[in-house]
Amino acid sequence: MANRKTVLITGAAGFLGSHLCDRFIKEDYRVIGMDNLITGDLRNIEHLFKLENFEFYNHDVSKFVYVPGELDYILHFASPASPIDYLKIPIQTLKVGSLGTHNLLGLARAKKARMLIASTSEVYGDPNINPQPEEYWGNVNPVGPRGVYDEAKRFQEAITMAYHTFHGLETRIVRIFNTYGPRMRLNDGRVLPAFIGQALRGEPLTMFGDGSQTRSFCYVDDLVEGIYRLLHSDYAQPVNIGNPDEITIRQFGEEIIKLTGTDQQMISLPLPTDDPKQRRPDITKARAILGWEPKVSRSEGLKITYDYFKSLPEKEIQHKDFTYYNK
Amino acid sequence: MAKILVTGGMGFIGSHTVVELVNAGYEPIIIDNLSNSDIKILDQLTKIIGYKPKFHKLDLADEGAVKKLAEMEPDVEGIIHFAAYKAVGESVHQPLKYYRNNFFSMLNLLDAYYGKALNFVFSSSCTVYGQPDVLPVTESAPVKEAQSPYGNTKQIAEEILKDMVASGTNYKVISLRYFNPVGAHETALIGELPIGVPQNLVPFITQTAIGKREKLTVFGDDYDTADGSCVRDYIHVVDLAKAHVAALKLMERPDFTGYDVFNIGTGQGTTVLQIIHAFENATGEKLNYIIGPRREGDVEKVWGDVTKSAHKLGWRAQLGIDEMMQSAWEWEKYISENPLS
Numbered sequence: 012m013a014n015r016k017t018v019l020i021t022g023a024a025g026f027l028g029s030h031l032c033d034r035f036i037k038e039d040y041r042v043i044g045m046d047n048l049i050t051g052d053l054r055n056i057e058h059l060f061k062l063e064n065f066e067f068y069n070h071d072v073s074k075f076v077y078v079p080g081e082l083d084y085i086l087h088f089a090s091p092a093s094p095i096d097y098l099k100i101p102i103q104t105l106k107v108g109s110l111g112t113h114n115l116l117g118l119a120r121a122k123k124a125r126m127l128i129a130s131t132s133e134v135y136g137d138p139n140i141n142p143q144p145e146e147y148w149g150n151v152n153p154v155g156p157r158g159v160y161d162e163a164k165r166f167q168e169a170i171t172m173a174y175h176t177f178h179g180l181e182t183r184i185v186r187i188f189n190t191y192g193p194r195m196r197l198n199d200g201r202v203l204p205a206f207i208g209q210a211l212r213g214e215p216l217t218m219f220g221d222g223s224q225t226r227s228f229c230y231v232d233d234l235v236e237g238i239y240r241l242l243h244s245d246y247a248q249p250v251n252i253g254n255p256d257e258i259t260i261r262q263f264g265e266e267i268i269k270l271t272g273t274d275q276q277m278i279s280l281p282l283p284t285d286d287p288k289q290r291r292p293d294i295t296k297a298r299a300i301l302g303w304e305p306k307v308s309r310s311e312g313l314k315i316t317y318d319y320f321k322s323l324p325e326k327e328i329q330h331k332d333f334t335y336y337n338k
Numbered sequence: 339m340a341k342i343l344v345t346g347g348m349g350f351i352g353s354h355t356v357v358e359l360v361n362a363g364y365e366p367i368i369i370d371n372l373s374n375s376d377i378k379i380l381d382q383l384t385k386i387i388g389y390k391p392k393f394h395k396l397d398l399a400d401e402g403a404v405k406k407l408a409e410m411e412p413d414v415e416g417i418i419h420f421a422a423y424k425a426v427g428e429s430v431h432q433p434l435k436y437y438r439n440n441f442f443s444m445l446n447l448l449d450a451y452y453g454k455a456l457n458f459v460f461s462s463s464c465t466v467y468g469q470p471d472v473l474p475v476t477e478s479a480p481v482k483e484a485q486s487p488y489g490n491t492k493q494i495a496e497e498i499l500k501d502m503v504a505s506g507t508n509y510k511v512i513s514l515r516y517f518n519p520v521g522a523h524e525t526a527l528i529g530e531l532p533i534g535v536p537q538n539l540v541p542f543i544t545q546t547a548i549g550k551r552e553k554l555t556v557f558g559d560d561y562d563t564a565d566g567s568c569v570r571d572y573i574h575v576v577d578l579a580k581a582h583v584a585a586l587k588l589m590e591r592p593d594f595t596g597y598d599v600f601n602i603g604t605g606q607g608t609t610v611l612q613i614i615h616a617f618e619n620a621t622g623e624k625l626n627y628i629i630g631p632r633r634e635g636d637v638e639k640v641w642g643d644v645t646k647s648a649h650k651l652g653w654r655a656q657l658g659i660d661e662m663m664q665s666a667w668e669w670e671k672y673i674s675e676n677p678l679s
């Protein structure tokens with residue numbers, strides 16, 4: 012127990028943060044979880060609360076973060092991450108990506124800890140090349156509605172790289188593409204939970220535009236494995252982690268309808284501003300440097316995720332209010 | 339809103355105190371390591387108070403964790419310190435575990451916030467009186483030699499707090515000596531959650547009535563009491579919770595300085611058999627009970643003099659035995675139909 016490594020995971024009660032907590036607990040780390048629960052939900056980690064090597068602090072990392080004692084790793088996963096969230100809380104989104112990252116980099120430096128930041132395929136904006144390699148600089152509208160998230164993450168990468176080059180801090184940057192799995196919020200506004208929720212409620216599936224825009228979905232266990240490997244690698248440049256298996260939204264809707272065994276129709280709504288038309292990771296680097304590639308097929312992953320959503324209490328499935336926060 | 343740390347805030351008394359703090363306009367911040375409580379209580383509290391209270395999961399016996407806490411919650415105005423191991427029998431067999439946990443937790447907290455002007459409420463116990471020579475027992479009665487390491491942690495903790503205050507710290511401190519807390523919140527959403535076989539009378543009664551236990555054993559009917567069974571001062575947990583608010587209010591007054599201690603009971607003694615009959619009358623349930631031999635370590639009779647609490651704390655118990663029994667029974671029914679985990 013004395014030899015346990017300690018990892019601080021911010022955004023611990025969120026979708027990805029909670030799965031990372033699980034993984035590091037499984038690897039016998041001492042895990043310090045932090046979350047201010049604006050979009051996170053304690054239910055995602057309540058199974059860990061009985062463990063003596065799991066601590067949790069309800070804390071906003073945009074404010075000063077102090078951790079006495081030794082700290083080996085910091086994983087910064089705190090941020091609103093779906094458009095309906097960051098459009099509602101744009102300032103917090105910018106602060107957690109900028110001030111929060113700054114605070115944690117300072118902490119990492121004081122502790123000589125290695126810091127991994129959760130960046131995103133959103134740094135590529137609405138890309139005009141497909142698939143997107145790490146060298147692509149992106150096509151982002153800084154003052155568009157998604158700018159608060161995209162630019163926070165781009166700043167986050169910049170300051171992290173500055174700490175790396177200027178202070179010699181050990182840093183890792185993962186650019187996460189669309190990820191799905193249990194513990195996503197049914198009403199977080201993303202296409203996958205939205206479609207499954209609609210199917211479970213017997214409603215038509217709403218796609219935006221003609222549904223010809225593409226996405227690629229990575230199952231959460233694959234993502235966590237990629238992050239775990241990246242953290243323990245010696246590679247400080249950004250690495251894409253995602254599943255290159257690309258699909259149009261229309262095809263995806265049809266897969267969901269088939270999976271749920273229902274006979275819903277698909278209806279079309281106008282395309283939102285700055286909605287990316289295509290998104291597909293180039294994972295050449297992850298393959299070469301981390302020996303990583305996704306293992307879980309969409310059909311397997313969707314089945315697990317669908318079973319999870321189906322197991323939720325009826326009133327949660329019926330709950331469609333997108334203004335709802337787990338607060 | 340003044341922030342108040344509630345250590346052990348997911349526990350029986352702690353959770354009820356969280357509710358009363360909110361009712362009184364405070365902002366409780368719950369600290370718990372969940373070693374003897376359930377995370378689901380947080381959802382139950384949310385249903386009662388209308389929002390999810392802030393919660394940190396950490397072990398107060400871990401000095402580093404408490405330092406972190408103090409950095410993250412620098413602007414608290416008070417601490418109500420419930421967190422402690424509390425099983426008398428276990429403490430006899432694992433004294434070091436009890437001394438380590440109960441002392442380290444309190445000392446780490448006091449150290450982490452040392453120098454700040456804070457109001458500190460300590461949960462003590464009538465167990466410090468042992469078998470009192472005079473009844474009802476007043477706060478000035480002598481503290482008797484502790485019968486268990488658990489009881490000793492309460493006595494010594496009181497001494498530590500008194501010494502600390504005498505040394506001229508910015509802390510104000512009140513120790514509340516609880517008599518026997520029973521009952522549950524009127525919503526039946528929170529209550530006592532004994533793990534395993536209950537060591538306390540009322541949970542044993544309700545579990546027997548609902549069929550979780552076959553029968554209830556009354557430990558001795560040959561004591562020198564009205565009907566031969568032991569006498570205790572049973573206090574409704576909601577009244578008890580309110581006493582903590584009263585203690586904070588008293589310490590907020592500029593004319594209160596230093597350290598004080600109060601009995602928190604009803605001032606009335608009730609025998610075990612009277613409790614059983616009160617339960618039967620209040621709920622209409624018949625209890626299967628037998629008379630067994632005395633249980634080692636039980637004192638014969640104890641009830642508190644609550645004059646000082648009434649005068650100085652401005653607090654007095656409002657709820658009687660019937661309300662205690664009814665609410666405990668409603669909670670038992672609720673938790674049997676809606677197990678938390």
